Amino acid sequence: MLQTPEGRPLDLTLTTNGSLLERKARSLKDAGLNRVTVSLDAIDDALFRKMNDADFAVADVLDGIEAAQAVGLAPVKVNMVVKRGTNDSQVVPMARHFKGSGNVLRFIEYMDVGTSNGWNMTEVLPSADVIARIDDVFPLHPLDAHSAAETAQRWGYVDGSGEIGVISSVTRAFCGTCTRARLSTEGKLYLCLFASGGHDLRALIRSGASEADVASAVAHIWQARADRYSQLRGSDAAARSTEARRVEMSYIGG
Ligand code: SF4
The missing domain is CATH 3.20.20.70 (Aldolase class I)
Known part of the structure; x- marks a missing residue:
């Protein structure tokens, strides 16, 4: 394995x-x-x-x-x-x-x-x-x-x-128990299926960051996450959180 x-x-x-x-x-x-x-x-x-x-x-x-x-x-x-x-x-x-x-x-x-x-x-x-x-x-x-x-x-x-x-x-x-993150084929890390933006890990890696730097960046991104679109669905807060165009499923997978 x-x-x-x-x-x-x-x-x-x-x-x-x-x-x-x-x-x-x-x-x-x-x-x-x-x-x-x-x-x-x-x-x-x-x-x-x-x-x-x-x-x-x-x-x-x-x-x-x-x-x-x-x-x-x-x-x-x-x-x-x-x-x-x-x-x-x-x-x-x-x-x-x-x-x-x-x-x-x-x-x-x-x-x-x-x-x-x-x-x-x-x-x-x-x-x-x-x-x-x-x-x-x-x-x-x-x-x-x-x-x-x-x-x-x-x-x-x-x-x-x-x-x-x-x-x-x-x-x-x-x-509340969501543990999923998604990586697009161009190296953007999306924390939620309903996100309108991702975190650019490709740029970080291409800037010469070490594995430890990348691991630390991912940990910081994850610790700061506050995504809960499905719990807010239909509310003003949900509408505000996705004012920009939401990412398509075909782009990030499920
Ligand atoms: S809507 Fe909630 S469960 Fe679905 S990906 Fe976003 S945070 Fe996770």
Whole structure:
């Protein structure tokens, strides 16, 4: 397993749309990757293609998930962003498909990330409704969190055939335990998914800073953070905090 400079094991994961995963799973595993998370918003092929403007099929993604499992990039997490009126009809079919597969399906509330998705609160299907819909067909019970900073709430199938997760980024914001930072490909450190600006680490590194200088700069940036956009969503404070254009998800990842 790859290690940090201090010798601690590195939990290296990758989020992907899965389109090339069947071909790449083995080489990713050999290169040291531990797990993958695959985005899949529908099991219905026509709806999937329409939502993602994708030129690949659901079957390609499912083959990729199977290949990842086979080489040990497991458990594979499958992320479905649920948009009311668009793909909420897929909640139970997705649960049915992945139940008993060993993969962990996670339902994410549709969020106002960036400024390009035209987000509207009426399009959010609360996690409580997702749980109720699945529980009607496949009874569920709550499971303990793996850690305090876990973003998903875990639910297990009562018949013991696996678990699902819900990420309630809108209805139950978890900013207080948020441990995430994101590094853009041009070296800017973003502390929040809803940030409008990042901290330029590339300039610092190119100015000749030592590893210790960079570590200290990151520590200072982190200690000074006060991000809690999801807790303030809809308030004047949230509007002020993102007066400038918010960063797009495609730029910084999830
Ligand atoms: S809104 Fe920002 S601070 Fe809150 S959980 Fe999301 S990324 Fe973390």
